[in-house]
Amino acid sequence: MDARKAIKTLKERGYKYTDKRKEIIGFLDEQKGYVPAKEVLTFMQERYEGLSFDTVYRNLSLFADLGILEASEWEGEKRFRLSCEEDHHHHMICLTCGKTKHIPVCPMEHFQASADDFKITSHKFEIFGYCMPCQRS
Structure with a gap:
């Protein structure tokens, strides 16, 4: 956006x-x-x-x-x-500078089948680490 x-x-x-x-x-x-x-x-x-x-x-x-x-x-x-306006995706987030990189897949696809007795209403998936420029400094 x-x-x-x-x-x-x-x-x-x-x-x-x-x-x-x-x-x-x-x-x-x-x-x-x-x-x-x-x-x-x-x-x-x-x-x-x-x-x-x-x-x-x-x-x-x-x-x-x-x-x-x-x-x-x-x-x-x-x-x-x-906010992003793209299709459903998640992010990798740099812990130093806050930059994000899109993760084009959603791990929830694997959970849907095993959640028969649980109604999932939303989810959030983030991976934290360090981008290449921050790793270098």
């Missing part, structure tokens, strides 16, 4: 389009992977002195609920990125 589509989704779902929301989405649109909420806060506080973590985090959570953002958590910290 790009910033333009994210803002369109926000408006279509009846939410206000504010400068702060535009800046958060624009910032995430420029990133290559998952970004910690604290990094979004730092970026926003450079533009809006005194802006609280709660305000930023509330907006990030709203965007995730609306499907504008994807959220992941590692090392005790929640991180966000603009």
Whole structure:
């Protein structure tokens, strides 16, 4: 998803389009992977002195609920990125820079047959490691 589509989704779902929301989405649109909420806060506080973590985090959570953002958590910290709009897939995530690489297959295909007595409603599959540039540094 790009910033333009994210803002369109926000408006279509009846939410206000504010400068702060535009800046958060624009910032995430420029990133290559998952970004910690604290990094979004730092970026926003450079533009809006005194802006609280709660305000930023509330907006990030709203965007995730609306499907504008994807959220992941590692090392005790929640991180966000603009949602993918491609076919169903999963990600490999670099623990250093947050860059993602698509995994074109879904392991859930193997679980469906063995889950006869369990109704699966959703799933998330992520592989964590280090991208080549981060391995080198």
